Amino acid sequence: MATTLITNIGELVTNDPAREGVLGAIADGALVLEGALVAWVGAAADAPDADERIDLGGRAVLPGFVDSHSHLVFAGDRAPEFAARMAGESYAAGGIRTTVAATRAASDEQLTSQVARLVAEMRRQGTTTVEIKSGYGLTVLDEARSLAVARQFTEETTFLGAHVVPDGTTPEAYVDLVTGPMLAAAAPYARWVDVFCERGAFDGDQARAVLAAGASVGLRGRLHANQLGPGPGVRLAAELGLTAVDHCTYLEPADVDALRDSGTIATLLPGVEFSTRQPYPDARRLLDAGVRVALASDCNPGSCFTRSLPFCIALAVREMGMTPAAAVPAATAMGAAALDRSDVGGLVPGMRADLVVLDAPSHVHLAYRPGVPLVAGVWVAGRPM
Ligand SMILES: [Zn+2]
Numbered sequence: 001m002a003t004t005l006i007t008n009i010g011e012l013v014t015n016d017p018a019r020e021g022v023l024g025a026i027a028d029g030a031l032v033l034e035g036a037l038v039a040w041v042g043a044a045a046d047a048p049d050a051d052e053r054i055d056l057g058g059r060a061v062l063p064g065f066v067d068s069h070s071h072l073v074f075a076g077d078r079a080p081e082f083a084a085r086m087a088g089e090s091y092a093a094g095g096i097r098t099t100v101a102a103t104r105a106a107s108d109e110q111l112t113s114q115v116a117r118l119v120a121e122m123r124r125q126g127t128t129t130v131e132i133k134s135g136y137g138l139t140v141l142d143e144a145r146s147l148a149v150a151r152q153f154t155e156e157t158t159f160l161g162a163h164v165v166p167d168g169t170t171p172e173a174y175v176d177l178v179t180g181p182m183l184a185a186a187a188p189y190a191r192w193v194d195v196f197c198e199r200g201a202f203d204g205d206q207a208r209a210v211l212a213a214g215a216s217v218g219l220r221g222r223l224h225a226n227q228l229g230p231g232p233g234v235r236l237a238a239e240l241g242l243t244a245v246d247h248c249t250y251l252e253p254a255d256v257d258a259l260r261d262s263g264t265i266a267t268l269l270p271g272v273e274f275s276t277r278q279p280y281p282d283a284r285r286l287l288d289a290g291v292r293v294a295l296a297s298d299c300n301p302g303s304c305f306t307r308s309l310p311f312c313i314a315l316a317v318r319e320m321g322m323t324p325a326a327a328v329p330a331a332t333a334m335g336a337a338a339l340d341r342s343d344v345g346g347l348v349p350g351m352r353a354d355l356v357v358l359d360a361p362s363h364v365h366l367a368y369r370p371g372v373p374l375v376a377g378v379w380v381a382g383r384p385m
Contacts, residue, residue, distance in 0.1 A: 001035045004382070005050035010058040010361040014041055015333040015346035022325045023363065024346075031061070033353040036381035041347055059376060060362050062328065063347050064128025064354030065309040066335030069246050069267055069296035071160070072118045072153075073111055073146040074136040076102025078301045085276065095302045096136070096164045103136035103146070111149045118299065119153050122307040123385055126375045128354035129336065129344050131296075133194060135160030140182045147189035156339050158192035159183065159219060162202050162210045175206050179213035193219040197233035204232030211240060220340065226250045227272070238262035244294065244338035249273065249281040259291040265338045266291050268330075269298035270315040271306045283330075284321025294334035295327060314370035324364045353382035 012029030019026070030047040032040035040048060076099050103111070115132070122130055132154050134146035143161045150157045161178040165171050183193075193214025197207040201224075211221040221240060225233020227247035237245035238258035245259070246267040259266050266286050273280045286293050295312050298304045306312070309331045316322040316330065336345025343352050357377035358365060365374055378385045 002052070003039065003050035004033045004052045004054065005047055006031050006033065006054045006056060006061065007044045007047055008055045008057055009044065009061045010056075011060040011363065012041070012347065013060070013062045013328060013363055014348060015063055015329055016041070016348045023328060025363075029061070031347060033379075033382045036353060038347055038349050038351050038353045040349060056357060058361055060358040060360055060365075061347070062126075062356045062358065062363055063332040063345055064356055064378065064380065065126045065331050066129040066339065066341070066345050067122060067127045067297050067299070067309055068131050068156075068244065068294060068335045068338040069269060069298050070130055070132055070307075071135055071298070071300035072115045072130075072132045073134060073149050074099050074103050074301050075106035075110060075114065076301065078305075081302065082275065082305070097167060099136045099301050100138050100164075100166060104139070104142050108145055108149060111146065112152065115149055115153055118307060122297075122299075123378055123380070124375065125308045125310055126356040126378055127307070127309055128356075128378065128380050129156065129339070129341070130154050131156035131158060131192070131339055133158040133160040134186065134190075135163035135194075135196075138163065138166040140177070140185045143182050144185040144189065147186050151189045155191060157190050158194045158222065159186040159190040159214065160194045160196070161186060162195040162206070164196060164201050171202075171206065175202070175209060178210055183213055183217060187217045187219060190219055192222055194222045194224065196224040197236065198224065198228055198231060200228075204236050207233060207236060211242075222246065226255065234258065238264045243340050246296065246298070247272070247281070248286070249278065251281075251285075256286065256289050256291060259286070260289050263292065265294050265334060267294040267296050267338050268316065268320065269296055269304065269312075270320060271304040271312050272298050273319070274315055275304045275306070280315075280319045282321065283316060283326075287322070287326060292334060292337070293322075293326070293330050294338040295330040296335060296338070310366050310374065311370070314367045317367035318370070324367045327367065328363045353379060355379045
């Protein structure tokens with residue numbers, strides 16, 4: 001199989017815990033790709049020969065970003081709602097319903113081209129693995145086709161029928177639908193099941209019922225929880241041993257203890273707080289308590305329409321008490337862990353060769369130069385995009 005040596009890397013971030021120092025980084029590093037995988041990592045001076053040689057002129061290389069939380073299958077535009085919010089109106093979960101109407105009216109082709117456009121935009125900003133949720137169909141047919149569209153772009157698909165109770169039904173009847181015929185139609189296209197556990201959406205008992213139904217057909221659980229206020233979601237996630245629970249903006253001391261004790265990853269979504277002008281989650285508090293923290297975009301048309309993990313890293317550093325050395329693994333290795341993935345999120349021999357080349361000498365520049373398009377190259381499974 002053809003090999004490629006990528007060398008003269010100013011800082012090679014590996015996230016390899018076996019290496020000394022911050023981020024398992026190697027100064028003046030190199031790596032060899034063989035097919036879709038990383039074959040060798042080390043100092044440029046020690047690099048073996050390869051069929052092809054690429055000199056990066058001192059640029060930094062990071063593992064590709066892993067965005068473990070996005071809602072890309074939708075139609076319509078909610079820019080006026082954003083503008084109104086910036087003029088002083090507050091965010092409420094019910095805004096989801098406006099996207100639902102547009103999504104139901106869209107054809108499969110329209111939804112597919114929209115997701116393709118958004119995934120391409122994510123990739124240009126360094127995201128090489130993305131999770132995509134349903135949740136804007138909210139009928140058996142529309143949830144299943146949303147997931148079928150998402151599945152064309154990623155294996156990390158999540159059934160989020162329990163996003164909000166649609167108009168024209170009751171919460172009880174809707175949970176019965178979600179846990180019954182909708183789940184049956186969605187499950188063939190989904191790896192995960194998720195619930196928006198929040199006041200105005202679904203309560204703890206309803207979330208528990210949806211997660212149990214999903215588990216009964218082999219779907220792994222995750223939750224949106226504690227975004228708009230305190231609630232039962234984070235402790236439910238910890239109790240059930242879920243891989244990750246997302247948002248975690250309003251946490252009581254018992255929530256933090258539960259996350260630490262369970263090992264459930266707290267996935268923070270600072271683009272949401274930016275776009276809704278809400279208080280940011282306290283990442284420093286979580287890290288100091290020993291909680292595992294990931295960063296993701298939550299890209300969606302209502303509460304956060306960014307696809308950029310570099311932007312989220314900069315926000316996490318500026319607004320949430322994270323250092324650049326904590327924020328970068330949160331958007332790479334911990335994002336992968338939040339999807340139960342061990343093949344991505346690092347640059348270690350045997351892992352998938354997903355990498356980002358920065359037009360900068362180190363990872364620090366992602367937060368040091370916010371808003372600057374520093375991603376100069378993206379490789380997925382050993383191939384430049
Ligand atoms: Zn979300």
